[in-house]
Amino acid sequence: MFTFVTLCITSLLFGSSYQQMEFQVCHLCVGSLQNGTAVGYFCASLSGRVEGRCCWRQQGERASIVGLDLSNCSLRHIEDLQEASTAVMIDLSSNPVINISDSVFQGFIELHYLRLPSTLQCPGGNASWEKVTSDGVVCLCEEQKDACHQDGNMSWNCPENSLCAPDGPGFTQCSCTGEYHGYKCLRENHRHRGARDHSQLCDHQIHKVWWCDIVHKV
Numbered sequence: 001m002f003t004f005v006t007l008c009i010t011s012l013l014f015g016s017s018y019q020q021m022e023f024q025v026c027h028l029c030v031g032s033l034q035n036g037t038a039v040g041y042f043c044a045s046l047s048g049r050v051e052g053r054c055c056w057r058q059q060g061e062r063a064s065i066v067g068l069d070l071s072n073c074s075l076r077h078i079e080d081l082q083e084a085s086t087a088v089m090i091d092l093s094s095n096p097v098i099n100i101s102d103s104v105f106q107g108f109i110e111l112h113y114l115r116l117p118s119t120l121q122c123p124g125g126n127a128s129w130e131k132v133t134s135d136g137v138v139c140l141c142e143e144q145k146d147a148c149h150q151d152g153n154m155s156w157n158c159p160e161n162s163l164c165a166p167d168g169p170g171f172t173q174c175s176c177t178g179e180y181h182g183y184k185c186l187r188e189n190h191r192h193r194g195a196r197d198h199s200q201l202c203d204h205q206i207h208k209v210w211w212c213d214i215v216h217k218v
């Protein structure tokens with residue numbers, strides 16, 4: 001009985017802390033998403049739900065973050081925005097941040113509008129965006145390019161025996177096909193059957209390209 005109660009309490013504690021974890025990025029600073037801002041207009045146009053600095057959109061059963069406004073938050077370091085990886089619009093302007101790693105935006109394939117302090121460059125470089133503008137205060141990165149289909153041409157990133165998938169500004173994922181796997185899909189006849197997560201599937205990252213296996217469910 002005691003063990004059972006302990007288990008219940010433990011799962012309650014972990015359950016609730018997990019809930020809070022899920023929305024942490026929305027509360028990286030005080031205040032809530034304002035109506036008059038770019039992300040605010042976008043959110044209103046989608047009839048999104050505002051929670052802290054985030055805009056959530058409900059699609060069927062799923063709710064996902066589509067907008068994030070962390071402007072004017074006194075942020076010096078921006079290291080983990082993964083919770084907002086579904087965002088279409090992100091505003092990080094008016095923060096004293098000096099540098100930001102490209103890997104912060106890895107996996108952000110929906111991101112099409114990013115405002116940064118003009119001291120920063122667009123992640124993945126200007127070539128990863130259709131339009132880059134700067135007025136000396138804010139740098140605006142618009143319309144992320146698909147690294148797999150540059151100007152209608154297939155990317156050279158992935159070899160023939162693999163499928164290319166975009167993985168955020170400047171990043172791609174090559175999924176090996178057939179019996180191939182590993183770096184450049186050069187190894188044969190070995191599969192990660194029953195692999196549970198991304199790290200087991202994609203075990204090599206070299207120059208912003210992940211090499212992955214496609215798992216056939218058995």
Ligand SMILES: *[C@@H]1O[C@H](CO)[C@@H](O)[C@H](O)[C@H]1NC(C)=O
Pocket residue numbers: 034035
């Ligand atoms: C933003 O707009 C919504 C709907 O138009 C309104 O209900 C809300 O009060 C506004 N919020 C602010 C902070 O102005």
Ligand SMILES: *[C@@H]1O[C@H](CO)[C@@H](O)[C@H](O)[C@H]1NC(C)=O
Pocket residue numbers: 072
């Ligand atoms: C930035 O935040 C400060 C205090 O948090 C506030 O006084 C100021 O008006 C804000 N600036 C903008 C442009 O929102």
Ligand SMILES: *[C@@H]1O[C@H](CO)[C@@H](O)[C@H](O)[C@H]1NC(C)=O
Pocket residue numbers: 099100101
């Ligand atoms: C930012 O710059 C500092 C000092 O130059 C460096 O130590 C740090 O690793 C950099 N961070 C990132 C994310 O590039």
Ligand SMILES: *[C@@H]1O[C@H](CO)[C@@H](O)[C@H](O)[C@H]1NC(C)=O
Pocket residue numbers: 121126132133134
């Ligand atoms: C990217 O474009 C912006 C805006 O045109 C420009 O200020 C910046 O120097 C460019 N960066 C590079 C590395 O070319």
Ligand SMILES: *[C@@H]1O[C@H](CO)[C@@H](O)[C@H](O)[C@H]1NC(C)=O
Pocket residue numbers: 150151152153
């Ligand atoms: C795409 O392919 C066309 C025709 O082969 C070529 O002219 C063009 O330069 C290529 N574009 C890029 C970005 O490689």
